[in-house]
Amino acid sequence: MPTHVDTYGPNDAISVITLDRPERRNALDHDTLSELLEIIKAAKARPTRALILTGAGGHFCAGADLTGVEDAKFATYLQHVLDHLRSTTFPTIAAVEGAALGAGTQLAVACDLRVATPDALFGIPAAKLGLMVNHWTVQRVELLFGHSSARAILLAAEVIKGDRAFELGAVNRQGSLPEAKSWAEQIAELAPLTIAGHKLMLDKLNEPPETDSDVGAAFNRAWSSKDFAEGLDAFRNRRPPKFEGH
Numbered sequence: 001m002p003t004h005v006d007t008y009g010p011n012d013a014i015s016v017i018t019l020d021r022p023e024r025r026n027a028l029d030h031d032t033l034s035e036l037l038e039i040i041k042a043a044k045a046r047p048t049r050a051l052i053l054t055g056a057g058g059h060f061c062a063g064a065d066l067t068g069v070e071d072a073k074f075a076t077y078l079q080h081v082l083d084h085l086r087s088t089t090f091p092t093i094a095a096v097e098g099a100a101l102g103a104g105t106q107l108a109v110a111c112d113l114r115v116a117t118p119d120a121l122f123g124i125p126a127a128k129l130g131l132m133v134n135h136w137t138v139q140r141v142e143l144l145f146g147h148s149s150a151r152a153i154l155l156a157a158e159v160i161k162g163d164r165a166f167e168l169g170a171v172n173r174q175g176s177l178p179e180a181k182s183w184a185e186q187i188a189e190l191a192p193l194t195i196a197g198h199k200l201m202l203d204k205l206n207e208p209p210e211t212d213s214d215v216g217a218a219f220n221r222a223w224s225s226k227d228f229a230e231g232l233d234a235f236r237n238r239r240p241p242k243f244e245g246h
Helices: 030-045 073-086 103-110 135-145 147-155 162-168 177-188 192-205 213-223 226-236
Strands: 003-008 014-019 050-055 092-096 099-101 113-116 121-123
Touching (some): 030 073, 050 177, 103 121, 103 135, 113 177
Parallel strands (some): 014 050, 050 092
């Protein structure tokens, strides 16, 4: 299975979800998204106090598995998973080491809290592929990394290491899965209704942007462009892409 979950603590109140496709650096395909969605739904249905999302084999998630991505349907399905992840009533923690790129960064910023190693890598290399992330992702990246760094991430495909992300405040604590588990255990002892209420208020401060026709048109234009087809072909054939803006 590309994803598995372990529960522990009193009443199995802490869930640890592990993306387990180390041969692909835990890149997301449709099967992985489907399993991840069902696991998150199951955690919501239990008396969960904290949820940790991590990756196997030294990487968090290297993004979308582009061998199976053909159009924007993947982005729509990914956003469905991200919506379920961010709408839990309990805190979620991304335990990040290695690559957290593209969809990996999207998963990390969808979580409430982030623990990362100093050499972890955050970035959204969409401009190297000719695709776009959605408006919500841009909002979250800007909120967590700051406006200047968000522009570098999104407009220059800049990759930010974990120690720099910690300095910027996008990463809350430095460490890996053991540190995330220790933090989750502390959180699990706190008042769940208080946490749920505070999380709701925090989320209300930064609700997803309203649908914008200009943004939607730009998104659809990128995903249906010849440049995107060129980016995929270049990636699959391990050559530099040649983008022409159409």
